[in-house]
Structures are given as C-alpha cells and as structure tokens.
Amino acid sequence: MPTELRLVKVAVPVPLRRLFDYQYNAQQTPVIGGRVLVPFGSQKLVGYVLGFTDQTEIATHKIKHISKVIDSQVLIDKELFGFITWSAQYYQHPIGEVFSACLPGLVTKGEPAELEAERFWEITAHGREAEPKSNAVKQNAILKLAQVHNGLITLETLKLNQFAPADLRSLLNKGWLKEAVKSLKEHYVKPSIKPSEIEPNKEQHQALAQIYTKKTSFQPFLLDGVTSSGKTEVYLRSIAQQVESDKQVLVLVPEIGLTPQTVERFKQRFNANIAMLHSGMTDKQRLNEWIKAKQGLTSIVIGTRSALFTPFKNLGLIVIDEEHDLSFKQQDGFRYSARDLALVRANNLNIPIIMGSATPSMESQYNVEAGRFERLTLARRAGNAKPPHSKIFDVRQRPLQEGISKPLKEHIESHLAKDQQCLIFLNRRGYAPSILCHDCGWLAECNRCDRNMTYHQQLKRLHCHHCDRQVFLPKQCPNCQSSELLPIGLGTERLQEVLTKLFPSKKVIRVDRDSTRRKNSMQTIVRQIKNGEADIIVGTQMLAKGHHFPNLTLVAVVDIDGCLFSADYRATERTAQLLTQVAGRAGRGDAKGEIVIQSHHPDHPLLLNLFTQNYQQLSEQMLAERKAANLPPYSAQVLIRAQANQLEKPMAFLSDMANILNQYSNLSVFGPYPAPMIKRAGKMRAQLLLQADDKKTIQKILNAALPIIEQQQSAKTVRWSIDVDPQEVF
Ligand code: ADP
Ligand code: ZN
Numbered sequence: 014m015p016t017e018l019r020l021v022k023v024a025v026p027v028p029l030r031r032l033f034d035y036q037y038n039a040q041q042t043p044v045i046g047g048r049v050l051v052p053f054g055s056q057k058l059v060g061y062v063l064g065f066t067d068q069t070e071i072a073t074h075k076i077k078h079i080s081k082v083i084d085s086q087v088l089i090d091k092e093l094f095g096f097i098t099w100s101a102q103y104y105q106h107p108i109g110e111v112f113s114a115c116l117p118g119l120v121t122k123g124e125p126a127e128l129e130a131e132r133f134w135e136i137t138a139h140g141r142e143a144e145p146k147s148n149a150v151k152q153n154a155i156l157k158l159a160q161v162h163n164g165l166i167t168l169e170t171l172k173l174n175q176f177a178p179a180d181l182r183s184l185l186n187k188g189w190l191k192e193a194v195k196s197l198k199e200h201y202v203k204p205s206i207k208p209s210e211i212e213p214n215k216e217q218h219q220a221l222a223q224i225y226t227k228k229t230s231f232q233p234f235l236l237d238g239v240t241s242s243g244k245t246e247v248y249l250r251s252i253a254q255q256v257e258s259d260k261q262v263l264v265l266v267p268e269i270g271l272t273p274q275t276v277e278r279f280k281q282r283f284n285a286n287i288a289m290l291h292s293g294m295t296d297k298q299r300l301n302e303w304i305k306a307k308q309g310l311t312s313i314v315i316g317t318r319s320a321l322f323t324p325f326k327n328l329g330l331i332v333i334d335e336e337h338d339l340s341f342k343q344q345d346g347f348r349y350s351a352r353d354l355a356l357v358r359a360n361n362l363n364i365p366i367i368m369g370s371a372t373p374s375m376e377s378q379y380n381v382e383a384g385r386f387e388r389l390t391l392a393r394r395a396g397n398a399k400p401p402h403s404k405i406f407d408v409r410q411r412p413l414q415e416g417i418s419k420p421l422k423e424h425i426e427s428h429l430a431k432d433q434q435c436l437i438f439l440n441r442r443g444y445a446p447s448i449l450c451h452d453c454g455w456l457a458e459c460n461r462c463d464r465n466m467t468y469h470q471q472l473k474r475l476h477c478h479h480c481d482r483q484v485f486l487p488k489q490c491p492n493c494q495s496s497e498l499l500p501i502g503l504g505t506e507r508l509q510e511v512l513t514k515l516f517p518s519k520k521v522i523r524v525d526r527d528s529t530r531r532k533n534s535m536q537t538i539v540r541q542i543k544n545g546e547a548d549i550i551v552g553t554q555m556l557a558k559g560h561h562f563p564n565l566t567l568v569a570v571v572d573i574d575g576c577l578f579s580a581d582y583r584a585t586e587r588t589a590q591l592l593t594q595v596a597g598r599a600g601r602g603d604a605k606g607e608i609v610i611q612s613h614h615p616d617h618p619l620l621l622n623l624f625t626q627n628y629q630q631l632s633e634q635m636l637a638e639r640k641a642a643n644l645p646p647y648s649a650q651v652l653i654r655a656q657a658n659q660l661e662k663p664m665a666f667l668s669d670m671a672n673i674l675n676q677y678s679n680l681s682v683f684g685p686y687p688a689p690m691i692k693r694a695g696k697m698r699a700q701l702l703l704q705a706d707d708k709k710t711i712q713k714i715l716n717a718a719l720p721i722i723e724q725q726q727s728a729k730t731v732r733w734s735i736d737v738d739p740q741e742v743f
C-alpha cells in the first residue's frame with residue numbers, strides 16, 4: 014500500500030501554458046500563495062503554489078519532489094494572487110512567466126521577502142546649533158536638508174538631492190550628524206495633508222462631488238479634462254480623502270522619469286510615505302517598497318504600469334494619469350494593458366478608479382457611452398490660462414530652409430522678441446532618418462530590418478531604431494566608394510542645428526531620448542526651461558506629456574505628414590492625441606498660446622477637424638467610424654505574431670492555426686499575412702488577426718483551441734506570441 018500522495022500545483026516560470034504537479038512531504042508543507050524551489054529539467058526554479066490536488070495524470074513514481082519550501086507563510090495574498098492568475102488567463106500568457114513578470118526581481122530569485130533595516134543619518138544637538146562657514150556650501154545644504162526632513166536624512170533623500178554618502182564625511186567627523194539604523198517599520202508616517210492655496214473651481218468641485226459619492230465602492234470615472242484644466246488637483250483631493258481615512262492609493266503614470274514635477278506636487282501636498290517606483294531603483298529598494306506597501310507602511314504608490322501588481326494592505330483608490338497613453342500596454346512578453354487590468358483590480362477590491370486624460374482613448378469613450386464609466390468633464394483651463402490659437406501652414410511648393418518655412422521662422426521670431434519660449438516638435442530623433450549616396454543612390458539600410466538606419470551625428474553612427482544595430486558612418490559609399498554621402502530628412506539633432514543657425518543669439522536645447530539618457534538629465538532640462546535658460550526647445554513626444562512651462566507660448570509642429578497616412582486604423586486616434594497633447598503645452602501661463610503646424614496636406618480632414626472642432630467631437634466621429642467598420646472597441650481582436658529565419662515557417666504555422674480556428678463560426682480569422690515590417694532583427698515575421706463580437710467569445714475559443722494549436726508540429730519551428738487587445742500591428 015503506497016503512502017498517501019501529497020501533491021501541489023505549481024506555476025513554474027517557463028513558456029508553457031500549464032501548471033506542474035510536485036510532491037511534498039509532511040514536514041515541509043507549502044502554502045498557496047507562497048514560493049517553492051522545484052527541480053525542472055536540469056535546473057532548479059522558483060515556482061508559485063497555486064493549489065493542492067490529489068489527482069494527477071502522471072505516473073506516481075515520475076512526480077518529482079519539491080526541493081525546498083521558500084515561504085512557510087502566504088507571500089502573495091489572495092486578492093493579488095487571484096488578480097495575477099486572472100491576468101495570465103485573460104492574456105493567454107504562461108502563468109509562471111506572469112508571476113515572474115509581476116513580482117520584484119529578488120522575490121523571483123527566491124530571496125527572503127523581508128524588510129531590511131535602513132541606514133540613515135540624524136542631525137545631532139551640535140548639528141542643530143552649528144554654523145558652518147559660508148563657503149562650505151555642501152555642508153550648509155546638507156544640514157538644511159536634514160532640518161526640513163525632521164532631522165533625518167535617508168540615502169534616498171540624499172540621492173534625490175544629488176549628494177552622495179561621501180559628502181557627509183566632514184559633518185560626521187565634526188559630530189554634527191550621526192549614523193543610525195532603524196527598521197523601516199519605524200518610519201511609518203501617519204499621513205496628513207498639507208494645506209493648499211488652490212481653491213477648486215466649479216468644474217473641479219462637481220467632479221470631486223461625484224467621486225466622493227463613490228468613495229468606497231467600485232466606480233470607474235473618466236476625468237476628461239483639457240490640458241491644464243486642473244486634473245492633477247482633482248487627483249490630489251481625491252487621494253487626500255482616501256489617505257485621511259487611512260486607505261492606500263495607487264497612482265499609475267506613463268513614464269516616471271518624465272514627470273518629476275507631478276511627483277514633486279504629490280510630495281508637497283502630503284505628509285505621508287510616498288513610494289515612487291522607477292527604473293533607477295536597485296532590486297533591494299524595489300523589494301523594500303513592495304513589502305512596505307503590503308504591510309500598509311506606504312500611503313501612496315506612484316509608478317509606471319508594473320506598479321499595478323504591488324500588494325496592498327488597504328487599497329482605497331486607483332488613479333491613472335494620461336489613461337490614453339500607449340505605455341500602459343506592455344508590448345512584449347506578458348502583453349498586458351495596465352489600464353484595462355486596473356479596472357479589473359478595482360472591481361475585485363470594490364474601490365473607485367479615476368482615469369484622467371485630455372485625450373481619452375476610444376475604449377474609455379466607448380465605456381462612457383455604454384454606461385460603464387462616468388464622465389467628469391473639465392472643459393476649461395484652470396487659473397488664468399486661455400485656450401491656444403491655432404494655424405496650419407501650407408508648405409506645398411514653398412521654399413523650406415532645412416524644414417523650416419518662412420512664416421514659421423517669423424512666428425518663432427515674434428515670440429522670442431517678447432521673451433517667450435517656443436517648442437518645436439518633431440517626433441524623430443537623430444540627425445537624419447537616412448543617408449544617401451549622391452553618386453549611386455545607395456541608401457543606408459539596416460541589414461537585419463526592412464528599414465533605413467538613422468544617422469546620429471553626435472555619435473557619428475548609424476543606428477537602427479528597430480533592432481538597435483549600430484555601426485559607424487562609413488567614410489565612403491560601400492557601393493561606389495564615393496564620399497558624397499548626404500543626410501536625408503530631418504531629425505531632432507539636425508533641427509537643433511538649423512535653429513541654432515537661424516537664431517544665433519538664442520539658446521536652443523533638445524529633449525529626446527538621446528539627450529536625456531543620463532540620470533536626472535530630464536530634471537535638469539525641465540529646470541532650465543522653467544528658469545528661462547532656454548529660448549527654443551526642440552523635442553519629441555517626450556515633451557508632450559504633462560509638463561507645465563508657463564512661459565512657453567508657441568508650439569510648432571514641423572512635420573506631421575508621415576502620421577496622417579497609415580494602414581493602422583488606430584493611427585488617427587494616436588495622431589489626434591499627440592497633436593492635442595503637444596498643443597496643450599502652449600500658453601499654460603498668463604500669455605496666450607499659439608500652435609502652428611506645417612503640412613503638405615493642409616486639407617487633411619484630421620488636421621482641419623482638430624482645429625475647427627475639439628478632441629471630443631473628433632473622437633465621436635472616430636468612434637462612429639469604428640462602429641460602422643465593426644472595429645474595436647465595438648469588437649474584440651487578438652493578434653498572433655510568429656517569426657523564424659524564413660517567412661515560410663511562420664506562414665505555415667499560422668495557416669495551421671487558421672485551419673483550426675476556422676472551425677469556430679463566431680470567429681473571423683484574417684490572414685496569415687506577412688507583417689507590415691516583414692524583416693526585423695533578422696527574423697521574418699507574419700501575423701494572424703482574430704476578431705469576434707466580444708472579448709468573452711474570443712477567450713472561450715482560445716481556451717479550447719490553444720492546447721491543440723500548441724501540439725502542431727509547425728508550432729515548434731517558430732517563435733510565436735498572443736496579443737490580446739493589440740494596440741499596435743507591427
Ligand atoms: P492638468 O493636470 O489638467 O494638466 P493641472 O492640475 O496641472 O492640470 O493644473 C494646471 C495649472 O493650474 C497648475 O499650475 C495648477 O496649480 C493650476 N490650478 C489647478 N486648479 C486650479 C484652481 N482651481 N485655481 C487656480 N489654479 C489652479
Ligand atoms: Zn555610392
């Protein structure tokens with residue numbers, strides 16, 4: 014008689030859509046929501062226990078034993094655990110990989126999930142009375158810093174203010190500071206709200222009143238407010254209300270490095286523990302923040318999409334700023350939408366969720382129409398700011414001086430003459446989007462992608478923005494040895510050069526991914542702009558988001574024509590959002606703003622509509638078009654991508670898949686077809702698009718068909734992925 018089998022179901026981080034059974038012994042019982050170390054092939058992996066079972070399809074003697082129970086107590090509570098499991102199922106992604114993607118790095122490596130004691134420095138009685146020499150600038154600054162932080166400086170405070178522990182040495186030697194260690198638990202701050210001078214206006218009042226009525230129940234709000242209408246003020250007051258009743262709040266933002274000002278506003282308003290989750294954190298810091306939130310030591314968590322998977326003790330509200338932003342959708346691996354999932358989590362927790370934008374997504378507008386979201390409108394700019402004035406410059410057959418037309422130049426001049434700042438928008442970084450041989454017509458193409466390579470002058474390099482391949486610019490044409498290699502087209506580097514030539518006495522700065530690569534450089538640039546140390550700002554969409562520059566009055570869009578024509582039906586929505594957001598940077602202070610757009614297609618309906626109507630009217634039109642064409646959000650889509658070294662392989666696999674899926678009469682299958690960009694990073698790519706009337710139908714079909722599809726011989730010859738509710742088609 015064999016001894017009783019003790020079995021657990023474990024999610025192991027491998028690319029397989031299933032759970033694995035393991036045996037355990039009575040001395041070491043795993044817990045649901047805890048981690049175990051398990052043998053997998055020749056490796057040992059950290060897995061997550063999903064449940065116990067007494068049934069298995071595998072012969073008993075083949076079932077391996079757990080190597081080690083890592084957590085003897087629940088690590089991931091039921092709510093977060095259920096949420097992650099649901100997410101894995103909805104996005105049809107292997108569950109073990111989803112757990113790995115959602116948890117802090119150290120947790121996935123099997124490290125103990127414990128708070129470490131934190132090192133910090135405390136000002137001494139001596140230090141409080143000290144009068145450092147006036148030329149000891151650093152010492153003075155650090156002492157002041159300690160005073161404003163209740164006598165304590167943490168490593169984080171130090172770093173945020175651009176000091177290093179080494180800068181403390183002389184203060185420690187003098188006995189003005191002393192080092193101390195405390196458990197982070199003792200750092201808990203009972204949250205309180207600092208007074209604000211801003212009185213909510215009528216629209217803000219109405220919005221807040223609506224939010225207050227749903228303080229403790231699930232309700233999605235779409236805070237639809239034009240740029241600078243005071244959305245952030247509404248968030249802050251809604252958050253205050255939760256924090257006052259000891260609830261935690263999660264704030265999701267598109268890119269934290271780009272919004273230091275927003276974060277600063279939070280810090281100024283609340284005397285509370287605020288966690289900012291950003292990519293510059295160490296693994297240890299990330300784990301600490303994770304645990305602090307879980308234990309309720311943190312009141313407000315601000316982060317990008319992955320912050321959605323933070324555990325909370327007592328979450329009361331979720332806020333999503335710029336809800337339309339594409340960065341809320343993860344575009345590889347576990348391809349989830351943080352905005353869509355945030356709704357699921359808020360619903361599970363029965364709490365309100367506020368999604369704010371000046372340019373709400375079609376999905377959210379549709380949800381308002383369907384009665385699922387409540388729209389709160391802020392139609393006017395807060396304070397004194399007035400809506401900007403707009404113009405389109407027809408540049409057909411007009412001479413352009415390296416991309417700049419005469420009327421544009423004159424407009425820039427007139428704003429500069431009034432000591433105002435101009436933002437020149439171009440969504441293309443680098444010097445020129447390609448290099449051409451004047452003698453033979455050779456073009457610098459990426460040999461791994463179907464695209465040209467961008468010339469970056471500063472680095473003297475050709476860079477493929479699709480696969481990251483970088484090579485030095487050849488001195489001669491590789492085809493005919495001519496040295497007449499010409500940069501073709503306009504990128505931000507070149508635009509900066511052109512504008513510097515046109516306005517030699519003015520300071521022209523550039524804001525793009527290249528110029529802000531170094532840590533804190535974005536903060537420095539933002540400060541420069543605010544302090545008036547820049548006259549002309551050349552920038553990509555990085556600058557379109559959330560910034561508030563009161564002295565910026567002119568926004569010029571140099572080249573938008575490429576965005577007006579695209580095979581992707583979402584392109585119109587994106588362009589409308591981008592232009593509205595960029596335009597929203599103009600005239601946020603007292604002086605009136607102006608927006609000018611250069612175009613070879615001045616009669617394009619999108620451009621015309623954008624300026625004769627508002628975004629709201631435009632989006633009603635776009636929604637009507639989607640409805641007529643039965644496109645999302647009026648239907649549900651799933652995009653299957655496959656790739657291999659030859660195009661035949663993904664095409665063959667996707668045909669097999671299409672054959673299986675064609676059996677379902679309530680599913681439309683389009684393709685397979687080669688991807689819009691067939692070759693990328695050396696791989697040949699193809700796609701299959703699935704569409705059904707609603708998300709449930711498509712889910713049901715995938716659940717039934719995927720096990721069969723995974724068994725196909727052709728599946729083993731390609732890399733493939735599933736993108737549920739895709740946002741991009743390449
Ligand atoms: P949004 O988030 O919609 O872009 P913000 O909340 O950043 O707008 O507000 C834009 C500017 O208007 C900020 O400087 C803010 O301090 C100010 N502001 C917001 N609400 C009010 C108000 N009720 N009265 C005066 N100024 C306000
Ligand atoms: Zn040549």
Ligand code: ZN
Pocket residue numbers: 459460461462477478479480481482694
């Ligand atoms: Zn490439």
